[in-house]
Amino acid sequence: MPAERAGYTVTMFLVDLSPSMGTTRSVELPPDANGDQHPAEITNLEYGLQFVKLKIQEMIYNGRKTDQCGVIVFGSEETDNIVNEKNGGYEHVAEYIPIGQPNAGTLAKLDALEPSSVAGDPIDALVVAVETQNAYLASKKTWTRKVVLVTDGESPMETEDWEAIVQKMDTLDVWLTVVGVDFDDDELPFYEENKSSIKKANEEFLTQFASSLRTGIIGTCALALRETTKPDIKQTKSTLMGTVLRLGDTDTRPEEAFEINVKNSKCTAMARAKSWKKFAMRPMDEEDGMNEEDRQAIYAELKMRTEYFLDPNIGQDDDDDVKMEVEEEDKNKALEVVEKEQLIRGFKYGSTYAPCPDGQFPRLPTRRGIDICGFFKAKNFRRELSMGEIQYIWADPGQPQQQVALSSIVQAMIQKGYMAIARWVTKDGMDPKMGVLSPVMFDKVECFLWAQMPFADDVRKYTFASLDRLINKRGEVITEHPYIPTKEQQVAMDNFVDAMDLMEAGDKDEDGNRQPWFDTRLSYNPAVHRVKQAMFHCAVVTDIATNPLPPPHPELLKYFDPPKRVLKYAKDAIAECQATFKVRQVPKRVAKQRKDGHVHARYDDDEMLLLDKKPNTNTQGATQSPTQTRGAQSSPKGKAKETNPPDSETEDDESDSEMLLDRAAPSKAEPPTSKKPPSNHPLPTPARSLSPDPARAPGRIIGAAFPLNDFRQNLKSGDLVTKAVEDLSEVIKETVVKPFAMRRKAELLECMGALRETCLKEDEIDAWNSFLQDLKAVCTSSPGNSAFWSEVQKHDGTLNLITKLEAKKHGGLSLISASEAQEFFS
Amino acid sequence: MPPYDDWNRIDDEEDDELQDDYLEAKRDVILFCIDCSESMFEQRDDPRYEPGEVKTCHLQTALEAAVEIQKKKVIVGPNDSVGILLFNTTRKTEVKRSDTTEIKRHTYIYQPLEPISAPKIQEVMQLLDAARENPDELREAFPPLTGKKVPMGDVFTSCNWVLRDGAPKTASKRIFLITDDDDPHSGSGSEQLLRSAKTTLEDLVQTGVTVEPFFISTDEQSFDVSKFYSQVLPNGTTDGEEDEESSTLPESISITRIDDLLAQMRFHEVPKRALFSIPFELAPGLKIGVKGYGLVTEQKKGSYKYFVDLGDSMELVNSKTRYVDEGTETDMDKSKIVYGMSVGATVGDDDDDMSAIGTRAVQAGRRPFYTAEEIRSFRTLGLEPTIKLLGFKDRETLLFEDNIKHSNFIYPDELTYSGSKRTFSALIKSMVSKNKIGLVLTLTRRNATPTFCALLPQEEKEDDAGWTDPPGFHLVPLPFADDIRAAPIEEACRASDELKDLAKAWVEKLAVKNGAYPPDSYPNPALAYHNAQLQASAFREEFDAESFEDLTEPKVDVMHRRAGKLLVAWKQALLEDDSASIVPVTTGSKRKADVNVAEAEIRSKWESGTLSKLRVDQLKEFLKSKSLAVSGKKDDLIQRISEWMESH
CATH class of the missing domain: 1.25.40.240 (Ku, C-terminal domain)
Structure with missing residues (x-):
């Protein structure tokens, strides 16, 4: 089987509409604002459809044209499927949504499904699905075929010749997932009481059926739903981009210089949550739909538009911000809208303008490639300067000689404990970046890791007061001060650091040794996955207020608190720190603080x-x-007129100094x-x-x-x-x-x-x-x-x-x- | 550069980018306040030249530094304002605008506080050029006050008035005080003058102004702060908060030799602004206050703006974003916007009602979308801004590849939690002595996302250049599982030990002993190139591309001299290596026609101008082997190969 490609999949959803699916069940909603639990009544059909909708929602979310699905219902009143048209039979199976890329309409249609009055046979539906899928994919042999069957297993099934169906599905390489409403499941675990004998038999059969397939699984709906919110990593295979690793002057002294053909690919790349779309409710028409039930609220997606305008007041606003705010209202009226075509690009140079019609000045001429500038001891690398995403640098996989060349440099650098300073230009004429190449040896391959480092312009040198060296106004060094920790405090902190160690706070490995707690490879970005869950949720429910978002998957929060064991062990050390350091929150200052002599006297x-x-x-x-x-x-005056406090004060400077003399006498x-x-x-x-x-x-x-x-x-x-x-x-x-x-x-x-x-x-x-x-x-x-x-x-x-x-x-x-x-x- | 519409977009989800905008949004105002007394005019050997060759005075250097700072600021913050005030001069301020208060005697506004502009910078540059020709130029322009000194109290008062008249209220206001006189008020009445200086300065600080003194020290006379200034200057706190229980000196005193003046000013060029001020929870019930700073942030070119030509002048055009319901063509108020998922692509034309595209209908009173507040809680997972310690790990566990974006720096904030400094200080010491890093969960701002960071301690350390590494922690954001990509290549040919040893020889020759990556040695060439052109354009000068020097280019001459021979040996061994004869195993089921054409053959075809005889796939194969692009038509490919041949 070829490796699974992202997309290139047709998933057939088979939904059971038999009357038994109309049985209602009670589900717990998350507590509302008052903390009250409200159970809700839904049908088994709605329950099962939640899973279908979440899966389809994921396809909508990923937005791949090659990720398609179709929906076939069974137990429907009417019959409408290709097998029936050709050969007859296969009653009460209908192709409800033809295969295609799903959209919001797909979800809306699923919402319209209701239990019927006739029972349907899942096996019939399965045959129809496989045939429909096969017909659609006739010319697309490499696509992955998936079938998802949602049923409560309460309707009779025709199980004859099932081995032939299994064989056919294996030949076509169909993946089957059976999602059973209230099926017994060891994993969750869940066991239904008072199960009907027909359901029992059907469950057994479906389990056997699924396990006979090369790729078939069966599970209960509750587990399936939970698993949809589990964070999953979207594996992105990084593209290999070609460039060269260069050392020396290849133009005039090529014999003493070299170029190695290399490929770079991303080692870390920041994943972001998909952005939200903005909607607004259209104003409701008062006339139509007097009936409250029929009235509809229509939410429309908003599009962003940018307008350019000339602000006649712009020259003045630099001086007086306060005035600007007041006049905001008037100003908007005086705006003159300018067409985009009339605009000229340019830069601001202080209050002067430098027009630049191309939007940029001629670029610095540069040559593509990674130039090595020198080497330095890896132990002197300042980790905190690393600025961004990390890249792999590989020797060209198609050129053994280049691989050997790169390998020799990497090995040499590792032995000597060096890193390289390098300058990278991604394309001729692109702006150069400076960075560091760190040599890496894997089991069977060597490569470099690239980290971008700051230019002089990127480093901000702020000054901070020393924490240890305090000097009083006479220029003497102070050794005891509330800012300087005492010996006792230092001991308490040392104990705290020891107690909170995580190096052996994780799970045990195969040999029973405790591993460090926390691993970047297992820490899911909580925001990304939570936002995704929220997006899916709002797409499949019709009201957020009555059906709010369930809590995040526990996997997302597993690193939000220190391990309990560690906290328990560190209890005494923490208490000791609290007692010796006596940190107190400073209350927020009251705005109206008296500024009199005492404040200054301090x-x-x-x-x-x-x-x-x-x-x-x-x-x-x-x-x-x-x-x-x-x-x-003077101060109370200054308080009263905040904008120009010293005014009144400095004007009587002379009389003031006289007074000073008077007082001294x-x-x-x-x-x-x-x-x-x-x-x-x-x-x-x-x-x-x-x-x-x-x-x-x-x-x-x-x-x-x-x-x-x-x-x-x-x-x-x-x-x-x-x-x-x-x-x-x-x-x-x-x-x-x-x-x-x-x-x-x-x-x-x-x-x-x-x-x-x-x-x-x-x-x-x-x-x-x-x-x-x-x-x-x-x-x-x-x-x-x-x-x-x-x-x-x-x-x-x-x-x-x-x-x-x-x-x-x-x-x-x-x-x-x-x-x-x-x-x-x- | 992204299209205009793109960067103009206010996207409340792109929290990372907001930081820089936020920095730039606040305007910075600097008033240079330069002493013009006799000693500042004294001609001395210019340390930049051979002794005796060129003489300059302190005032000249100070003004030069002021110009350099202006040139830098004008590009980084085009809205910033700068002014120059001179004191101890008899020159009177001529320009009397009706709204300008007359300032104290013997202080002179050389340049009023205004947004920086090209003409203003040029004005000072012209004066300095003239002064280089004629050493008396400056003395004539700003005659020094002889025999006495203007009270420092008056100087601060003048500064106060200038700032009051010229600085926007919300800006950060700073005075760069430059003087070489450590005792302006010796003799009789000094007590009073000191007192009045102290009070006027206090008033200045109360209005939110920071004074950053640059004291010039010479070999003959070192600057003694305790004579006068230590009693006058307020404590280190800048925002009028005098709560700190210290009587220590302000943190930003620079006593410097004249040749370091500009370097010292550079440290203070960007006003220190905290990105966040949040509690740091070491353990349940043990919180201290910290402030976070961005010490490493990519400095980008300014983005271009749109202007409209009104015939006689160019005017800046502003933009405004509207949110429109395209179905009804109506603007929507921002407060009414709700958030949801894209409705998705439409499936063909079958039964989708066309008018319903991009809309979603629900029963009245229901809301299938989230409010802005709900959206925020999804991103933050309900956390309030905080740094929460999870525990400690060995320093070695912080790997080179565990990086995703630049780090931030935190420093204790005594004003929110008293005792923060001692606790923070003790924590640094413990972690350094045990060689540990911390693991923390951070949410730095209300609309940020929770992130795990490594807490890397940094002890205070002074380097040779007089720069002190401040004590504190670096917050290094760690990648999430979602951000980590697997290595796409698992196997390749490996070099023999002989080849490795040959490589070792030249690697060693090219290594800097005890060196590290030196950010200060690499000014961003593309940025400098851009800025130089921008400045030339603003000054209406011709830009001279020839004179531009790119300091980031490798120093190839030195490299060849040191390692040239060793490289030749390594290259020779590489050619003789067995790997030269290995044919890579081609993967993939499709059998391709033989597309490998020897390089020599291609070169001969190129020389004879018959490259077009080769097939496209053969040309592409050659380009691929040189890691060049394989896009375009056959002519493009031939063109590309020709270019490569020319340069190799």
């Missing part, structure tokens, strides 16, 4: 945090503080505390008049005498939270360094508790964190109050920095990790 605070062992941080913080206040004023005796010089601060008007407090500094709403009371009062009024927090922070910082501050220790701690609580609830987390850092600095420097700081440290849980985790619980945001907080308080 720059400096961060630096302090990193360098907190250095004694001179205080001066640094102090000198920079005016910048922070300034930021506090009146700074007080306690240097680090003058974060908000009261004199210049624009004081928000208090909601109510406050009784003058002798201990309250000008401009403050919190006094030093009864800070907690003042604070709470202000919170009640509600609208001055930020100011209250700010002022209380200042008051505390001032108070701790005053003489006899330790007498107010309890009060101050209480204040801090209240302050922290408020900060946490009122989205002032940054304010607390920066306050606490300031406080630490104040306490630990001279004159300072280290005793008070030790007191604070005793309240780790309630007075420490607000960490990310804690902030998150309250819907806020913090930059402090738990370990940083820990370190800060130790």
Whole structure:
């Protein structure tokens, strides 16, 4: 038997219409949107036809003119077949669809089939099918003949002379597939209960019949249906394209150069899902078909058309994108449609145009062939640079000398561990490609594999920050940082990598050794096969909503999760990684984030945090503080006018710098505390008049005498939270360094508790964190109050920095990790 | 090149091609901001020439680099805009358009921010040519500010205004700051000036502008960032996100010698844009954030556009695609489109209603087609964009032939998951030390398809050219079973050991020791040839094809010198090999007439001009043996053989 060619096949479908095929059965539909299962009632005929339709659909999908089919029904009321016409007999067998390339009409006709009132004989139909097929293929001897018989086996059969039929079919090389409705099947497995004796006998006979044939199979319909969704690989035999492999200058120094005749063929080629066609429902005519049952929805396939138009506004749109969007509507009206014939081709060179009527400039003159440019060590090959599909390069199969020549080079390169750099021009004048030739030795043949490599133009050199080498703003290398994994973390990761190894996670081979898990040769492209399944499905059903697509074949999803065994084994390693790395999702930023002084202050605070062992941080913080206040004023403006924020700000540049000087002058005796010089601060008007407090500094709403009371009062009024927090922070910082501050220790701690609580609830987390850092600095420097700081440290849980985790619980945001907080308080 | 209609088609299924469109869709704006103080005018030996031969100043080199960048950008992104702003010069900006804000004193807009065009590039080129003749040309054009420096705060403010006026809102905006002064504000009042520089720069960054500094360092004076700039420059994050908990230097500081300036700028020429930003799931409950970048992507020629000649000017023509129901000749709104399978070819004329071609009728209220959303779920199999680790395999399991398309590169994203960097860093280290690759399932974008990729770790490594391989993972897409083709040839003649050893001799001679495939040595010749012609056409110059050099051609002279003799020996042995006498077994049932004509006979026939005496099948057989095309009429075949004879 010659090898099966794709296409060149006529398949005869024999469909049983006997009354028994009208028996209904219940099939489970996939769960609907609510997860409810809805069983549906269909006839055995519809059930069997599903298989026929899916097979025909596959032919439509492949779209080969040489892949044809015909449909013969038996048990039909009328009789219409060539054997009957010639010799009589063979009643109730009709040629329903003549042999040809199927289309959507074929499927529609199958939908029109209904069970009849007379029984038909499958064997009669088989004889008719073979005869019809033979008549059609009289002149096409090499075509493959296939017959598919769909029956429930409930009708009587004339089994006399069946051996003669088998012989005839073998002579003609007919392949038979019997699809039995509810036949017993060991493979699925399925066994029908209470089978009628006639069906039992028929099943036995058909099984015997099929197995007597050289190529006959029999199976139950359920299995056949399942197998249609199994991913199958469309084997494409790559064409061999001729070219030459060249080394050296064959024109002027041919004796020192060579050309080998080679053929290339694809080794990998990306398979894509067939594209969808676009349809739209035609608007329904209100008049025709008042009867809801008769009304039809007509879906028409859409064709794409391209129109060219001159946009009079085009010159302007470069400048103002926003305006363009607004004017989109008007613009469309002003379009001037241009005929395709009037168009001239050209290129854009920035905003200048370079006409080029041919659509391309003269091409670089090149000569066909693969030129070897040099060799390099294969171990230096950078795998990630490989750009595309791989090609085989073979010596010409018809020329032994060329084969030997190529073989010697391949072997030499393998022994020396080399790959070659080569330049490939597919046809005279075509653009060259650069690539690498890798030598390969198969059992009985040598060849090269070609991988295209990038030109200089194809490589994008983006810069990325180093992960290991962090340098702070003073140019010092940092070795401990949240970005750098600790020893403990590295160990956890090492264990994780070991635990998740797949090298022995696959199935066992013949010797009982476990194989690696995952093999490219067994990994089906889920999208391609799923889309194909969906396409077939929608072609054979009439409504997607009530008959949705069944789930994908399990074969498609087999590599979607790590093997269960591996995950189970790695459980502890995973838990260890989760615990040590403490990765947290950063909540999406709230759009309306307050941009005030604290945000800017973080720059400096961060630096302090990193360098907190250095004694001179205080001066640094102090000198920079005016910048922070300034930021506090300008930023809200910038927020309001996003398009040109710096405008207002830079215009008062001069006055601004004056202010900077002003502020530096009146700074007080306690240097680090003058974060908000009261004199210049624009004081928000208090909601109510406050009784003058002798201990309250000008401009403050919190006094030093009864800070907690003042604070709470202000919170009640509600609208001055930020100011209250700010002022209380200042008051505390001032108070701790005053003489006899330790007498107010309890009060101050209480204040801090209240302050922290408020900060946490009122989205002032940054304010607390920066306050606490300031406080630490104040306490630990001279004159300072280290005793008070030790007191604070005793309240780790309630007075420490607000960490990310804690902030998150309250819907806020913090930059402090738990370990940083820990370190800060130790 | 595909026909216009083809590439213009918006096909939502061709997800791979979308990436490039997406890259090009976003416009890029670069404002060169070049220092013009005294030191920039100082004439120094040009490192490209012999010492003492040619002198240039830093400003000249900086402007030359700016021109080169413009020339490159104009082709890669024809919609990109570039401007040049000079500071520390006393020249005043003359052009005062009504909508342009006056900029700060001692800063000067040499070229306003505009889409790049041929005249603009030529303008700078002319100036530079003149400056090469007359070293004082630049000094006269842009007199330096003497005795003092313009506050850097003012420089940034000017930049801000220029960008505000000239840059499209959606573009990525960058300032290339070029200076050789590491301490512009020493002396009194430096604190203030530093502070104002810092704040104005912060404001600039807040509006989405990235500053990429190129600091020029010389032998006499190396550039010390810590004197001024390290306190001014913001952190590495570019999009106004100041969340990163580092006080590290920005990632894109380049301190360079003047001769490397252009090379350094090249690294920054294309703005770094992430293709995707998705979670990377190492295990259930362990996710980090990563961003993906395309480091290797085929750079194609720009596609041609259609223009219409309006007599006095050429205007660009736009195109629009409509979807039409040809039965009723009506346009369909995109939102009403449903998707299904092709209805298929029609079988003859028998009983198919002609009006029903391309249509499908169902009972009212039923829908045998899918919505766009359903289609997407088939492609993604319901996955959300993610990279999911499946496990680890030995490095050796990633084969040469398991390739189908270019790889992507991933780098941790601390802003979506805090702790991403340390986790990612630890994973690289583990995998490198154990020589492992990862196997991952990826869905990079919402309309992509799930793909299995090998996760190839790359450690940070600096090469001789000053380029650093960034730390990260390469995502190498693996072929599916559907993509793999079987080897069509299973058996062939094999060379003897003697012949192999002779081949080994010349292979070794032609090998680069410690070499690898060097992408940088091979600029795409076809692309360069095209671009050179495009530029000549835009500049209205004659294109000189003779002067074009194709760097990808093999260096045959060197090859012959090194291995010529060895090749002769190998070829001689090949001729004497037994294989010369083997007649290949012909397969196939049909017996053909003897079509083999000796090459010598054909050559003699060619020389006597009697090739036409041979039969077509004989001619074809000869062509086939030379791997030439066998299509066409007899005359074509004779023509082809003659051509071959001439060249051999």
